[in-house]
Amino acid sequence: MKKQRCCSLGDHALLSASSSHRWLHCTPSAVLERSKEDKSSNAAAEGTAAHELSEHKLREFLKIKTVRPLSKYDSPELEYYTDVYVDYACELISEAYSRSSDPVILVEQRVAFTDWVPEGFGTADLMVVADKTMDVLDLKYGKGVQVSAEDNPQLRLYALGALAMFDYLYDIETIRMTICQPRLDNYSTCEMPVVELLHWAENELKPKAELAIKGEGEFCTGDHCRFCRVRATCRARADRNFELIKMDFKKPDLLTDEEMAEVLVRVDELKRWAVDVWAYAEEEAIAGRKSWGGYKVVQGRVTRKYTDENAVAGAIIAAGFKEEDIYSVSLLGITALEGLLGKKQFKEILGDLIIKPEGKPTFVPESDKRQEYNPAMTDFK
DSSP states (O other): OEEEOOOOOOSOOTTOSTTHHHHHHSTTHHHHHTTSOOOOOHHHHHHHHHHHHHHHHHHHHTTOOOOOOOOTTOSHHHHHHHHHHHHHHHHHHHHHHHHOSSOEEEEEEEEEOTTTSTTOEEEEEEEEEETTEEEEEEEOOOOSSOOOSTTOHHHHHHHHHHHHHHTTTSOOOEEEEEEEEGGGTEEEEEEEEHHHHHHHIIIIIHHHHHHHTTTOSOOOOSGGGGGOTTTTTOHHHHHHHHHHHTOOOOSSSSOOHHHHHHHHHHHHHHHHHHHHHHHHHHHHHHTTSOOOTTEEEEEOOOOOEESOHHHHHHHHHHTTOOHHHHBSSSBOOHHHHHHHHOHHHHHHHHGGGEEOOOOOEEEEETTOOSOOOOGGGSOOO
16 A cells, blocks of 8 residues: 655645635636735634544554644544544545555645646645546535535646646546535535546636636636635625616515515625625724724723622622622622622722723724724724
């Protein structure tokens, strides 16, 4: 059995496999995104932890030296779902052994597909070559969007990279591409003849990649905008949504059921776009990089909280109240205790034990009555 340690990637390709769904549909987007910092999300970090733990477990199964990774995301849930993925991968590996005595098995393998995509590379979670068939398995740990292997360009790019590595050594005829998304109980597989994959690569992938690397081609909006780093400021997306807003409704004064149905179909995209625009404007305003006419940054509303619950309880009991008066499952909230003690006694007993932290800066219309927030007067970042 042939085994190979994967390369550790600290860089990212402009035309990566993971973003291919986006730049294949909207070729200018890749270069446009390069100007925007890629901010890692909590979900992405959790996904990385799942991949690292899965890699460790697969290497243990393959009897490759490995060290179990540690992560703040370690939990019974992470343990369970990575086990589900690894069990699925092990079944695929065992099936490969039933067809071949010496399958090629690669875990977290860097692959390059530069014959079709300039500077293109990515990392395949698992690749198995056995008896004229190559399997490409990809773990999706997210549970927000269900992913299909059908017409999946990311899997196709991994397959092209694997072909570039092994096609001259093995007579590979069929590519079997699988998405394993355990948290959604989603297992999607698509088989494709190598000749069909290469036809797609030459006639569709390569021409679009040549446009994308230069930032050329036509902007195109759609579901692929969801994770684009410039989705909030993209003019093509704004134009498309303004077109939706300016729908040509006819009389009477009330919308018909048919017109309402047409609006409902478009609402989700309008909501996503509006949320993206607001989040971008709010972030820029709070950071002090930009200001927007008609809006300002203020401190958000806050609620009071105890500095030390044990000290609060001790102070009230020392004042002659009973424990059952102040405890429920936990210490009564500040408003409830104030009602129990009365404002005067509340202040006398707990005045030094109550704090009111600064509110989180919040983006609001200029008509809001709160005083404008000045970040220069605080250490807020």
